[in-house]
Amino acid sequence: MTNFNPWVTPLNQKLIETTGNGWQIEYEFFDCQSDILACLTYTLFQENWQHIGLGHIEQGSVLELEFQEAPKKCVLYDGYLTVIAQEWHFHLCIEETIGGPNGETPPELRKHRLISKAAFYRRINPEGEPRSWGIQFWNGAGEKGMTIFFPNPYVEEENLLPEGKANWDKLKLYNELREIYVLGQKPIPFTKNPFKCPYIAVCTSGRCYPSRKWQPTFAALKSAVEKADLDVEVRTTGCLQVCKLGPVVFYSEDKTWYSLVQPKVAEQIVQEHLVEGKKVISHVYPPGNGELETVSSQD
Ligand code: FES
DSSP states (O other): OOSOOOOOOOOOOEEEEEOSSSOEEEEEEOOOOHHHHHHHHHIIIIISGGGOEEEEEETTEEEEEEOSSOOSEEEEETTEEEEEOSSOEEEEEOSOOOEETTEEOOHHHHHHHSOOEEEEEEEEOTTSOEEEEEEEEEOTTSOEEEEEEOOOTTEETTEEOOTTOOOGGGGHHHHHHHHHHTSOOSOOSOSSOTTOOOEEEEEOSSSSOTTOOOHHHHHHHHHHHHHTTOOOEEEEESOOSOOSSSSOEEETTTTEEEOSOOHHHHHHIIIIIIITOOOOGGGEESOGGGGGGGOOOOO
């Protein structure tokens, strides 16, 4: 979405799914275009990580995870939101995956990966009482994907509370988000997509630069960006889809990959590309005219 709209238009679509044991799941669908998903997932994983769980639910198999501390990283790259907790991480496709410098993602695969449906849900027991609350995502093939779990008012520290003692305050977050995303009664509390700030990133994975000495490149980028007083975040990242000729660097604003970025080159990229708007052609990846094919990494 180019023009950010803080109001979600209600879809007014509900679905009741029966689970075969007298229980039902009531889904309320909401518009899941990319800016909306970005705002919602930022709110969940960056601002409310301590209040939610996440996982997958299928008949015969349930995975539930909780954050013990704030996620170490929560970033969007090539359509995938990556959230890194202390002991585990996940990827969730909230935008089209275009692909990397070595090839574009085929259109069918882009469609398959991307969230195509999203709904707030309540699981309702045979007596008609809602007993659990969450958000469900589906991918482009209609397959159930990640489930978000909200605090359960009937449960305290894994114990069921006595009948009539439910703590309804625990549904505050669910109710607030439902008002914004399902009912469209309140605006999204953002003025732009929170994952879309300009950034320059250096890969810290090992395939592109086996020595993993990315730190000097990172430090050079950081000090050059600070010196130039640019509003650009300098960050580390996982694989940037180049996987050779490291250190590898990516600039988000015009999707440029650089290879063999030693500290001097990092300074040059900041000055010439970020400040003056001219790419450092000799290090752009893939290399033009094969110049870089003859240059070997310093590893
Ligand atoms: S491992 Fe660095 S780009 Fe893939």
